Amino acid sequence: MAGFILRGRAATASWIAGVGAVLLGAVALGVVLGEPFQVLGFGVKLEPGWSVLGRSLVLSPANRVSIGFVFITGALPLAGSYAADAPRRLGSIGLLILVLLAAALMVQPFVFSPTFIAAAAILGCLVVVRPDGRPGRAAPRLLVAYVLGMMAILSAGWLIEVGGVTASTESPARTASLLLGLGIAIIVVTPPFHTWLTASANESHPMALVFLATALQSAGLFLLLNSLASYSWMRAEPLVFSFLRGAGLLMIALGGVWCLAERRGPRIVAYGLLVDFGVSLLAVASATPGGYGIALGMAGARAVGAVVWGIGFSNLPVATGSESDPAQAMAPIHPMAAAAALAGALSLAGLPLTAGFAGRWMTLATVQGDRVASLAIIFGVVAVSYSVVRWARGLGPPAEAPSLPGGRRVLLIGGTASIIVLGVLPGWLYAWALSAVAGLAGIVPPTPP
Amino acid sequence: MTTLDAWVYAAGLFLAPICAAGLVLTNGRWVALGMLQGVFAGAALVLLGSGQPRIAAALFLTGALCCMVLAVGFRRSEWSPRTFREGSIPGGRGFRLAAVLLVGTAAWGISTPAAAASIHVPPARLTAAAIAFAMGLLQLGLSQEQGAVTLGLLAALVGFEMLYVLLEPSLALRAVLAAIMLGTAFVTSVLLETPQDVGTGDRRLR
Numbered sequence: 064m065a066g067f068i069l070r071g072r073a074a075t076a077s078w079i080a081g082v083g084a085v086l087l088g089a090v091a092l093g094v095v096l097g098e099p100f101q102v103l104g105f106g107v108k109l110e111p112g113w114s115v116l117g118r119s120l121v122l123s124p125a126n127r128v129s130i131g132f133v134f135i136t137g138a139l140p141l142a143g144s145y146a147a148d149a150p151r152r153l154g155s156i157g158l159l160i161l162v163l164l165a166a167a168l169m170v171q172p173f174v175f176s177p178t179f180i181a182a183a184a185i186l187g188c189l190v191v192v193r194p195d196g197r198p199g200r201a202a203p204r205l206l207v208a209y210v211l212g213m214m215a216i217l218s219a220g221w222l223i224e225v226g227g228v229t230a231s232t233e234s235p236a237r238t239a240s241l242l243l244g245l246g247i248a249i250i251v252v253t254p255p256f257h258t259w260l261t262a263s264a265n266e267s268h269p270m271a272l273v274f275l276a277t278a279l280q281s282a283g284l285f286l287l288l289n290s291l292a293s294y295s296w297m298r299a300e301p302l303v304f305s306f307l308r309g310a311g312l313l314m315i316a317l318g319g320v321w322c323l324a325e326r327r328g329p330r331i332v333a334y335g336l337l338v339d340f341g342v343s344l345l346a347v348a349s350a351t352p353g354g355y356g357i358a359l360g361m362a363g364a365r366a367v368g369a370v371v372w373g374i375g376f377s378n379l380p381v382a383t384g385s386e387s388d389p390a391q392a393m394a395p396i397h398p399m400a401a402a403a404a405l406a407g408a409l410s411l412a413g414l415p416l417t418a419g420f421a422g423r424w425m426t427l428a429t430v431q432g433d434r435v436a437s438l439a440i441i442f443g444v445v446a447v448s449y450s451v452v453r454w455a456r457g458l459g460p461p462a463e464a465p466s467l468p469g470g471r472r473v474l475l476i477g478g479t480a481s482i483i484v485l486g487v488l489p490g491w492l493y494a495w496a497l498s499a500v501a502g503l504a505g506i507v508p509p510t511p512p
Numbered sequence: 513m514t515t516l517d518a519w520v521y522a523a524g525l526f527l528a529p530i531c532a533a534g535l536v537l538t539n540g541r542w543v544a545l546g547m548l549q550g551v552f553a554g555a556a557l558v559l560l561g562s563g564q565p566r567i568a569a570a571l572f573l574t575g576a577l578c579c580m581v582l583a584v585g586f587r588r589s590e591w592s593p594r595t596f597r598e599g600s601i602p603g604g605r606g607f608r609l610a611a612v613l614l615v616g617t618a619a620w621g622i623s624t625p626a627a628a629a630s631i632h633v634p635p636a637r638l639t640a641a642a643i644a645f646a647m648g649l650l651q652l653g654l655s656q657e658q659g660a661v662t663l664g665l666l667a668a669l670v671g672f673e674m675l676y677v678l679l680e681p682s683l684a685l686r687a688v689l690a691a692i693m694l695g696t697a698f699v700t701s702v703l704l705e706t707p708q709d710v711g712t713g714d715r716r717l718r
Contacts, residue, residue, distance in 0.1 A: 203661035
C-alpha cells in the first residue's frame with residue numbers, strides 16, 4: 064500500500080516493494096510458527112494456518128522454502144525497477160502478484176492454486192502495457208492464457224479429487240493428466256502458449272517482462288512439483304515424465320531456432336527464457352531429487368540473469384537531451400550497461416563462467432545416456448549465446464559522457480559481478496537448492512520411478 | 513423440480529448460449545454489455561432452477577458488478593466492438609494455434625464418454641454450457657483487443673461455471689472465481705482508460 068501511495072516517487076516505491084518482498088521472504092523462511100516471539104519489544108504470535116472462505120492457507124516446513132524463494136527472487140526485479148526506469152506501478156502491483164503467488168503455494172488443497180496464479184496473471188496485465196500505458200497484445204494474451212489454463216487445471220483437479228482418479232482408472236487418469244499437463248504447459252509458458260511473452264518483449268518494459276516471466280514460471284515449477292508430490296499415480300505414470308521431457312525438448316528446440324532468427328534484444332531474451340525453462344523441465348523429467356534441485360537452482364540463477372539484463376538493457380542508450388542525429392547510424396551506449404545486459408543475457412543462455420551454466424552442466428550429467436536431451440541442451444546454449452553476441456555486436460559505440468548516476472553504476476557493476484561470482488562459485492546456490500529439496504518432504508516425490 | 517423451476521431452468525438453458533452468441537455478433541457497446549449480463553442471467557436461471565438459489569444470486573450479482581465496472585471503462589475510453597472488429601488484425605498463427613488446441617481439448621474432454629459418464633451432468637445443461645463456453649472462445653479468436661477479449665473471456669468463464677458448479681459446489685471456489693471475473697473486468701477497465709502514471713521509457717525495441 065505504501066508503494067502504491069508513493070508511486071509518484073519511483074525510487075522510494077521500488078525500494079519499498081523490494082524491501083517488502085525480502086521481509087516477507089525472510090518471515091516465510093525464518094519465523095517461528097505457533098509460538099510467541101518478540102519484535103521491537105512487542106509480543107507477536109503467528110499461526111501456521113489461516114482459514115479464508117473455508118479453505119486453509121498453510122505455512123508449513125514443506126512449503127516455507129518455496130514461498131521464501133518466490134518472495135526473494137521477486138524482490139530482485141522490484142528493487143531494480145527504479146534503476147531501469149520501469150513503470151511506477153510495477154513495485155506495488157508486483158508485490159501484490161508475489162503475495163498471490165505465495166498464497167497459491169500455501170492454499171490447501173493445492174488444486175485451488177491455479178486460481179491464485181490466474182489472479183496474479185490478471186494483475187500482471189497492468190504492467191505488461193505499452194510505453195503509453197495502453198494495452199497492446201501482451202495483456203489480452205496473458206489474460207486468456209492463464210484463465211483458460213486455470214480452467215483446465217480446475218477440471219483436472221475435479222477429476223482427481225472427486226472423480227477418484229488413480230492409476231487403475233486408466234481413461235480418467237489419462238484425461239486428468241492431459242488436462243493437468245495442458246494447464247501446467249500454459250503456466251510454464253510452453254509453446255504455443257508463449258505468445259504473451261513475445262508480445263510483451265515487443266511492447267512492454269524489459270523489467271515488467273522479466274518480473275512476470277520469472278515469477279510465473281517459478282509458480283508453474285512449484286505447481287508441477289506439488290502435483291508430482293501429491294499424486295502417486297502421476298509419479299508412477301511414465302507418460303507424465305515423457306510429457307515433461309517432450310515439453311522441455313520442444314521449448315529448447317523452438318526457442319533456440321527462434322532465437323537464431325531474431326535480432327531484437329528483448330525477443331532474444333524472451334526466447335532465451337523459453338530455452339532455459341526447457342532445460343529445467345528436462346531436469347525435472349529425470350524424476351530424481353537431484354533433478355528437482357537443479358530445476359530449483361536454475362530458477363534462482365534465471366532470476367538473477369534476467370534482472371541484470373533488464374537493468375542493463377534499460378540503461379543502454381545515452382540520454383542526449385536532443386533529437387538524435389539521423390546521419391548517425393547507431394546511438395552511443397553506456398559501456399557499463401552494455402556489459403550488464405550482455406552478462407545477464409549470456410547467463411540466461413548458460414554460457415560457461417556465468418550463473419546459468421552450472422544448471423546446464425548438472426542437467427547434462429543427470430540426463431546422461433539420453434543423447435537427444437544432451438544435444439538439445441548444447442544446441443540451446445550455442446543458439447542463444449550466438450544470438451546474444453550477434454545482438455551485442457550491433458550496438459552503438461561506447462559513449463564517454465554523460466555517465467550514469469552512482470546508484471545505477473553500483474547496481475550494474477554488482478549485478479554483473481554477481482553473475483560471474485555465481486558462475487565461478489555455483490556450489491552454494493545449488494547446494495542450497497538441493498538441501499531445500501531434501502527438506503521438502505511434501506514437494507519432493509518420495510519414491511521416484 | 514416444480515413446473516416453475518423447470519421453466520426457469522429451461523429459460524436459462526436457452527438464454528445463456530443465445531446471449532453468448534449475440535455477444536459475438538453485436539457491434540454496439542451497450543448491447544454487448546447487455547448480452548454479457550444476459551449470459552450471467554441465463555447461467556443464474558439454470559442454477560436457480562436446479563435448486564441453488566444462493567449461488568445463482570451471487571453469480572447474477574457478479575455479472576452485474578462486472579458489467580458496471582466494464583461500463584465505466586468503456587464509456588471513458590469510448591470503446592466499441594465495431595471499431596475494433598472492422599479494423600482488427602487477425603491473430604498471429606501461434607495464438608490461433610493455441611486457441612485451436614484449447615478448443616479442441618475442451619471439446620474432446622467434454623465429449624469423452626468416460627468423462628461424461630463420470631460427471632453425471634444433464635445433457636441439456638452440458639450442451640448449453642459448452643455452447644456458451646465455445647462462443648466465448650470464438651469471441652477470443654476473433655479479436656486480440658482488450659475489451660473484446662474480456663467480453664469473450666467472461667462469457668467462457670460463465671459457461672465453465674454452469675458446468676463446474678455442478679461438479680464442485682464449494683462456496684469458497686465460487687468466491688474465488690467471482691473474484692477472478694471481477695478482477696478481469698477491473699483490470700480491463702483500468703487498461704482501457706487513458707493512462708495516468710505509467711512510467712517512462714521508450715527504449716525497448718533494439
